[in-house]
Amino acid sequence: MDKIIYLDNAATTAVSSEVVYSMLPYMIEQYGNPSTSYSLGREAREVVENCRNRIANILNCDPTGLYFTSGGTESDNTLIKGIAHCYYKKDNIIVSNIEHPAVLQTCKELEKEGFTITYAPVKRDGLIDIKELEKLITPQTKLISIMLANNELGTIEPLEEICVMAHKHKVLVHTDMVQATGHMLIDIQKLGVDSFSCSGHKFGAPKGIGLAYIRPGAKCKPFIVGGGQEQGFRSGTENVPAIVGMTVALEKATKNMTYYINRMNTLRELFLKELSGVKYKINGSQKYVLPGTLNISFPRVDGENLKLYLDSKGICVSNGSACHSGSVEPSHVLKAIKLSDNYINGTIRISFGDNTEKDIQYVAQCIKEYLKEIK
Ligand code: PLP
Numbered sequence: 001m002d003k004i005i006y007l008d009n010a011a012t013t014a015v016s017s018e019v020v021y022s023m024l025p026y027m028i029e030q031y032g033n034p035s036t037s038y039s040l041g042r043e044a045r046e047v048v049e050n051c052r053n054r055i056a057n058i059l060n061c062d063p064t065g066l067y068f069t070s071g072g073t074e075s076d077n078t079l080i081k082g083i084a085h086c087y088y089k090k091d092n093i094i095v096s097n098i099e100h101p102a103v104l105q106t107c108k109e110l111e112k113e114g115f116t117i118t119y120a121p122v123k124r125d126g127l128i129d130i131k132e133l134e135k136l137i138t139p140q141t142k143l144i145s146i147m148l149a150n151n152e153l154g155t156i157e158p159l160e161e162i163c164v165m166a167h168k169h170k171v172l173v174h175t176d177m178v179q180a181t182g183h184m185l186i187d188i189q190k191l192g193v194d195s196f197s198c199s200g201h202k203f204g205a206p207k208g209i210g211l212a213y214i215r216p217g218a219k220c221k222p223f224i225v226g227g228g229q230e231q232g233f234r235s236g237t238e239n240v241p242a243i244v245g246m247t248v249a250l251e252k253a254t255k256n257m258t259y260y261i262n263r264m265n266t267l268r269e270l271f272l273k274e275l276s277g278v279k280y281k282i283n284g285s286q287k288y289v290l291p292g293t294l295n296i297s298f299p300r301v302d303g304e305n306l307k308l309y310l311d312s313k314g315i316c317v318s319n320g321s322a323c324h325s326g327s328v329e330p331s332h333v334l335k336a337i338k339l340s341d342n343y344i345n346g347t348i349r350i351s352f353g354d355n356t357e358k359d360i361q362y363v364a365q366c367i368k369e370y371l372k373e374i375k
Pocket of ligand 1: 010011070071072073074076100102147149150151176178179198199200210
């Protein structure tokens with residue numbers, strides 16, 4: 001296979017040479033442990049704090065509430081369990097029913113501990129109805145966790161309005177921003193969330209690095225304990241090279257945001273134009289959506305076979321969420337938006353990135369060929 005056409009950037013992204021080169025000095029020369037007090041260690045500490053400030057500056061949040069973790073799953077576990085464990089075991093947490101397993105499985109564990117979990121439904125467009133969400137709040141509700149952008153649909157939830165409503169009831173709000181970070185401009189002060197999770201590998205950093213944020217003043221118990229790094233909130237030696245890489249990747253994504261959004265929209269429009277004459281359905285809101293994510297269903301088609309066919313042509317797409325691939329269950333997100341089985345089975349997720357117009361035309365052509373072949 002001479003060329004891969006990668007259309008699965010919601011699963012993970014390539015690391016640019018700029019990001020790789022930014023990390024190298026912190027492996028080869030300045031490899032000190034940031035917790036040591038000689039100059040090599042002090043330099044590493046300075047780099048970590050400098051990165052924390054640069055990221056806080058981009059996201060407009062308080063750097064003293066920002067902690068480095070191994071990624072989205074750890075951050076979701078840490079923050080949701082950490083907040084819950086500051087309250088009584090019978091208290092209530094509300095999550096949307098389209099959250100990533102990193103949130104849903106965390107809540108399942110809290111349920112076993114005695115917490116009650118309420119699963120808030122979304123509308124057919126994948127968005128939360130705030131009035132309906134408000135009705136679910138009880139005096140025991142302590143936390144609402146709603147993702148900023150959904151990993152399968154790309155839909156963007158109305159977090160600003162959710163926070164205003166939740167705070168009126170003195171309920172904290174956590175958001176999983178794993179898919180959103182680096183793909184849309186985010187202002188935490190404006191959004192108003194109390195905590196959030198991010199993952200570097202979704203926006204051009206290496207795998208195994210992420211962020212957990214808890215607003216200073218909000219209570220959250222540490223999850224990983226040990227040497228007391230990260231102000232005792234997340235023990236374990238900081239991954240200095242990956243922290244640097246994530247900072248550079250986020251700065252790069254933020255700087256290029258206008259270009260990125262326009263480019264994603266161009267590729268998306270071209271792809272749909274190239275599919276003219278084909279019967280398909282696009283899932284989720286098309287107004288509040290990440291520009292690079294397209295969840296599309298072809299009726300009476302096996303999405304898994306379509307994915308494999310495209311793979312044989314050198315094209316990478318997803319037919320569910322890569323984080324829980326291998327699961328034979330139909331997507332809980334597509335079920336939540338009440339898509340019929342006929343469409344669920346024929347769904348693929350295309351997440352655009354550094355693709356050319358020619359790539360996109362070729363992919364649409366391959367899909368058309370496959371549909372013709374199976375007819
Ligand atoms: N949350 C969402 C919305 C995701 O899409 C993912 C991964 O796809 C995760 C959490 C898990 O992140 P990580 O792979 O960094 O553990």
